Structures are given as structure tokens and as C-alpha cells.
Amino acid sequence: MGNVHIIDHPLIQHKLSIMRNKHTGSKDFRALLSEITLLMGYELTRDLPLEDMVIETPIAEMNAKRISGKKLAIIPILRAGLGMVDGLLTLIPVAKVGHIGLYRDPDSHQPVPYYCKLPSDIDDRIVIVCDPMLATGGSACDAIAMLKERGCRHIRMLNLVGAPEGVERVRKEHPDVDIYIAALDERLNEHAYIVPGLGDAGYSIFVTK
Ligand code: URA
Numbered sequence: 465m466g467n468v469h470i471i472d473h474p475l476i477q478h479k480l481s482i483m484r485n486k487h488t489g490s491k492d493f494r495a496l497l498s499e500i501t502l503l504m505g506y507e508l509t510r511d512l513p514l515e516d517m518v519i520e521t522p523i524a525e526m527n528a529k530r531i532s533g534k535k536l537a538i539i540p541i542l543r544a545g546l547g548m549v550d551g552l553l554t555l556i557p558v559a560k561v562g563h564i565g566l567y568r569d570p571d572s573h574q575p576v577p578y579y580c581k582l583p584s585d586i587d588d589r590i591v592i593v594c595d596p597m598l599a600t601g602g603s604a605c606d607a608i609a610m611l612k613e614r615g616c617r618h619i620r621m622l623n624l625v626g627a628p629e630g631v632e633r634v635r636k637e638h639p640d641v642d643i644y645i646a647a648l649d650e651r652l653n654e655h656a657y658i659v660p661g662l663g664d665a666g667y668s669i670f671v672t673k
Pocket of ligand 1: 657664665
């Protein structure tokens with residue numbers, strides 16, 4: 465089973481509480497999502513490998529470190545995942561960004577991608593799939609499956625708030641994928657919203673129904 469990393473740093477909890485408050489406006493919501501994503505990205509990248517390199521400081525030659533190994537790709541699930549891109553890019557400016565948009569066909573219940581644009585070398589990258597809300601886990605699992613079909617083998621999931629149902633589904637269907645999440649909430653309601661959650665993240669970011 466993939467690991468679930470709950471990133472509950474005090475700064476993250478504090479900022480998340482403001483995001484959850486129904487009186488918080490979209491300007492603050494967006495800024496906080498970006499700040500939290502950056503803080504979470506710090507933990508998500510903690511185990512990246514390093515290699516030695518020789519540099520010259522103004523004083524002496526030294527063995528310094530740099531990140532080695534696979535390059536990263538950031539893949540937001542449309543549309544709320546877009547709110548997490550700039551925080552990650554601030555940390556990892558050289559990461560490539562792809563996009564996945566999908567919906568479930570109401571009759572066949574099969575995932576239908578309506579947008580998918582990925583870096584051509586995606587199979588050779590560490591992929592960070594991001595979506596603020598991990599509710600049923602349906603979109604997350606479908607997006608991960610699409611990435612695996614394209615050869616991706618190193619996938620990490622980054623979410624803000626999750627429901628136990630969604631976390632369990634991703635762990636079951638994609639046991640090789642680690643989940644990084646700021647808060648694991650109580651449950652889903654009958655409309656598949658996370659309780660207590662923070663409402664419709666896409667609406668809070670874009671203010672469009
Ligand atoms: N998507 C959201 O934006 N909010 C939820 O609570 C669940 C899914």
C-alpha cells in the first residue's frame with residue numbers, strides 16, 4: 465500500500481483553517497492555497513536524491529550538493545488543481561507542467577478525458593498529480609491510470625483535504641502512489657462533498673459555477 469503523509473505543520477493548519485472559513489474570499493483562498501502548496505511541496509520533495517559537485521566559492525573549492533536523478537512534472541487535475549501549480553513552480557521552477565481534465569460518462573461510468581496535454585518525456589519524470597480535494601478518489605485514480613498508460617512509474621499525489629473514502633481508493637487501486645495531504649476529514653456527504661471540508665474548491669478559486 466502507498467504511504468499517506470499527513471503534512472500538518474502548524475503554518476499549514478493555520479492557513480487551512482482560514483481557507484475552510486466560509487467568509488474567506490477567493491483572493492485570500494487562492495493565495496493561501498498557493499502558500500500551503502509550497503509548504504507541502506517542501507515535504508513532498510524531502511527524499512529527492514542528491515549528488516556531489518565541485519564548485520568554487522569566493523574563498524575555496526568545495527564539494528557541494530545538487531539534486532540528481534529524475535526531473536519533475538506537475539500535473540494538475542482540472543480545474544481546481546490549477547490553484548496548486550504556482551506554489552510548486554516557486555519551489556521547482558524547472559519542472560514541466562501538464563494538464564489532465566476528465567469527467568465520468570454518466571451512462572458508462574467510464575472516465576472520459578476532455579483535455580490531456582503532458583510533457584513528451586513524462587514517463588521519465590517524477591510526477592506530482594495535484595488536486596486540492598481528494599473526495600471519492602475517482603478522478604485521482606483515473607488520472608493516475610492515464611499517466612501509467614503513458615509509462616509513468618514514479619507518481620506522487622498532492623492534496624489539501626481528503627475523505628477517508630478517497631484516500632482508501634487511491635491506496636487500493638494505486639498502491640505504488642504515495643499521498644501527501646494536509647488534512648484527512650471525516651467523510652463524504654450524499655453529494656460527494658468532503659465533510660467538514662471547505663466546499664467547492666474550484667468555485668472558491670475561480671468564482672465560476
Ligand atoms: N470537490 C470539491 O471541490 N469539494 C469537495 O468537498 C469535494 C470535491
